[in-house]
Structures are given as C-alpha cells and as structure tokens.
Amino acid sequence: MDLELRHLKIVRAVADAGSLTRAATALGLAQPALSGQLKRIERALGGELFERGRDGVRATALGELVLERARVLLPALSELQEEAVRFARGGAAGYRLGGTHGPLLGGLVDRIAHQEPGVPVTTYTSWSEREIAQGVAAGRLDFALVGACGESAPPEPGRLAWLEVARDPVHVMLADDHPLARRAEIELAELAAEAWTDVPGDGCFGDCFAAACVRAGFTPACVYETDTASCVHLVQVGRAVGLCRATFPATPGVVARPLAGSPLVWRHLLGWHPAAPAASRAPGVLAHARGAHAEALARSAGGGVSAVREAAVGAATS
Incomplete structure (x- = not known):
C-alpha cells in the first residue's frame, strides 16, 4: 500500500485525540474501521505507530518520526492548495464578498455595483466570522466583512490583513x-x-x-x-x-x-489575503465599506x- 495524504491525517488525528475512540468520532468513522486503517498504515510503514493502553494510545519512536513529518507536510500541502486556488482564480473579474448578518454587506454590494456597473459581485453569508475568514484564507472569497468585540483579535490574524471599517457602541x-x-x-x-x-x-x-x-x-x-x-x-x-x-x-x-x-x-472589520490578486483592490473596497457604514448609521433604528x-x-x- 502506498502512503497517501489521508493516511497522515489519520495518524495525526489519533495522536491529537489520544485514543482510537475519540479519533474515530473526530474523523466520522466507526472505531473498527479506523483500527483497520491504522493497521494497514502501520504495515506500510514497517512497524507500530502507537502503543495501546488502558488510558489510550501513545506514539512509539516510529510514530513520533511520522508525526514530525506529518506536522510539516500537512500544513504545507494545505497552503499549496490555497495558493493554487488563489492563482487559478486570480484572473477572474469581479468581487467575491463574505459577511455576517447586518446591513453593511448589502450596502457594500450596492456601492461597488454603482461604481463598477457590469462587474460581477457574489456574496456568501454566515453567522460564523471564523468561517468567513477561512473562506478568504483558502481563496474562495476575496474579502471578509465581519466584526469583533472590543479589542479582540479578528479570525486568522496571522494569515489575513485586517483594517477597521468603523467602531460603534453596542445598542x-x-x-x-x-x-x-x-x-x-x-x-x-x-x-x-x-x-x-x-x-x-x-x-x-x-x-x-x-x-x-x-x-x-x-x-x-x-x-x-x-x-x-x-x-x-x-x-x-x-x-x-x-x-x-x-x-x-x-x-x-x-x-x-x-x-x-x-x-x-463593536468593531466592523475588512479582511483580505495580502498575497491574493484582489489585495490591490482593498483600499477601494475599504472606502466603499466605510461609506456603507455611514449610510447604514444614518438609516438606523x-x-x-x-x-x-x-x-x-x-x-x-x-
């Protein structure tokens, strides 16, 4: 059996969970199925990766070696995939905007459409600020329009660039x-x-x-x-x-x-990936977002x- 990316994910999941039962739950597998896959992976690698005990599992010396490599390879491959998506979509015209509930996303769409008629604008909404930010980091979205409480850090702070659109007292x-x-x-x-x-x-x-x-x-x-x-x-x-x-x-x-x-x-924030092709449009999108905020404030309850x-x-x- 040739080693595959999914096999490394299984090994990492077992190590992170500390038991086959918890790892199976996290992976959405039945425990017997996970045990069978782990045995096949161990045969392919030439030895046991974990010692089984009453308190769970612990990595063997071979397991530690595999985990050390997996913790380097898995993030690198994930980053490669995200960069490939951004590169492949870099030439696509238009704006892909993600946002949480509230009037600013609609206002931003309206201002962009008025300024650049004919340019496609698509939107994605979620209650989860983290999900929106991950969409930008993965190249599925160009910009995130989300919020943060007080001085709390926005999601994905090490991967995305963030600027404040506005700051409001909560009503x-x-x-x-x-x-x-x-x-x-x-x-x-x-x-x-x-x-x-x-x-x-x-x-x-x-x-x-x-x-x-x-x-x-x-x-x-x-x-x-x-x-x-x-x-x-x-x-x-x-x-x-x-x-x-x-x-x-x-x-x-x-x-x-x-x-x-x-x-x-509440701080309204605009985020984008600094290496994405859309990054050059961030100043204009920020200006539109600030204009949308001013308009929403004037119309507010x-x-x-x-x-x-x-x-x-x-x-x-x-």
Whole structure:
C-alpha cells in the first residue's frame, strides 16, 4: 500500500485525540474501521505507530518520526492548495464578498455595483466570522466583512490583513412602547429584569456581554440566541430586549438606544489575503465599506436618538 495524504491525517488525528475512540468520532468513522486503517498504515510503514493502553494510545519512536513529518507536510500541502486556488482564480473579474448578518454587506454590494456597473459581485453569508475568514484564507472569497468585540483579535490574524471599517457602541433594541424607549440612553443595570435576545457568533461577544452585566450588578436571567428575524419579533412583542449594532436598520415597532458608558463596543472589520490578486483592490473596497457604514448609521433604528436627547435637554432647561 502506498502512503497517501489521508493516511497522515489519520495518524495525526489519533495522536491529537489520544485514543482510537475519540479519533474515530473526530474523523466520522466507526472505531473498527479506523483500527483497520491504522493497521494497514502501520504495515506500510514497517512497524507500530502507537502503543495501546488502558488510558489510550501513545506514539512509539516510529510514530513520533511520522508525526514530525506529518506536522510539516500537512500544513504545507494545505497552503499549496490555497495558493493554487488563489492563482487559478486570480484572473477572474469581479468581487467575491463574505459577511455576517447586518446591513453593511448589502450596502457594500450596492456601492461597488454603482461604481463598477457590469462587474460581477457574489456574496456568501454566515453567522460564523471564523468561517468567513477561512473562506478568504483558502481563496474562495476575496474579502471578509465581519466584526469583533472590543479589542479582540479578528479570525486568522496571522494569515489575513485586517483594517477597521468603523467602531460603534453596542445598542439595545426595545419595543417602541417599552417604558425606557423614549430615553436617549439607558443604563445596563436598568435592564436587569429583562430577558435578552441576540444572534449567534463564534467570537467573544457573549462572554463580554455576560461580564458587562456582572459589572452592572446582575446576571441575565434568560438569553434567546436565534436568527435576526426572530430576535426582532421577540423585541416587537415585548418578550425580550435585544443587543444590536448601531447600524441596525429602522424597523416598525422597535427602537435602538445606546447603553450609557458604552460597556460594549463593536468593531466592523475588512479582511483580505495580502498575497491574493484582489489585495490591490482593498483600499477601494475599504472606502466603499466605510461609506456603507455611514449610510447604514444614518438609516438606523437609533436615528431618532439625537432628537430624543435634544427633547430631554429642552425639557430639563425649560
């Protein structure tokens, strides 16, 4: 049997998992099938790669040699594949944009289409910032338009170039008949008794929100993590209050208000691979993204906050 790339992946998976059972689960195989494949690999390499024990498996000297080579070869081959994809698609016209939920991706598409009519623009969306970034790193996408909480690092920091599009305080969504809806800003502690709703993500935003609540003196009693439309519905019917970006679009029955002191901050980020052909277009895409942010902010559900603040000031001074 000739050694193949998939055989090295199996050996690495077994070593990383520390047991055949866990490795089989990670690889999506039945344990007997994995054991059979491992035995064939060991025969091809001339000896046992792992010592089996009650506590799992441990690499033999031969296994350590194979693992040492595998940990060099597998990333190198993955990088080769990604570079080949970028090279093969380098001459393709158009923009391949990836983004998470929110109005900026649509605004970016609109601005590019207006500036470069006839140039194809394709989009890919996911709740996972990491998935979008991996698509850019692998050459499947040209640009990632995602977000990061506070000063947290964006995904794939060592492989992609990132620039900040804008930085916004996180707002709270309320039903327009909520007792606090007419306030210019709201203390987080005033919402201690509320249920909350938010969209999923794989960054640290959930942990940062929980920490901000603890600093405000409470622990959220209930957090509904669901899609954007369901979040809006729960807010509209008064079942929960929601967390949103300052660019959240104006929506019937909902207002967005900043939290006093800005306990949570959201950074809009644009990422690209510095070695990709599309990298030369990054300055223009960044300018479009910043323009899309400014337009979204002007149309946002918090657009009436200034008027509310001015009315409150006027009432206090009259």
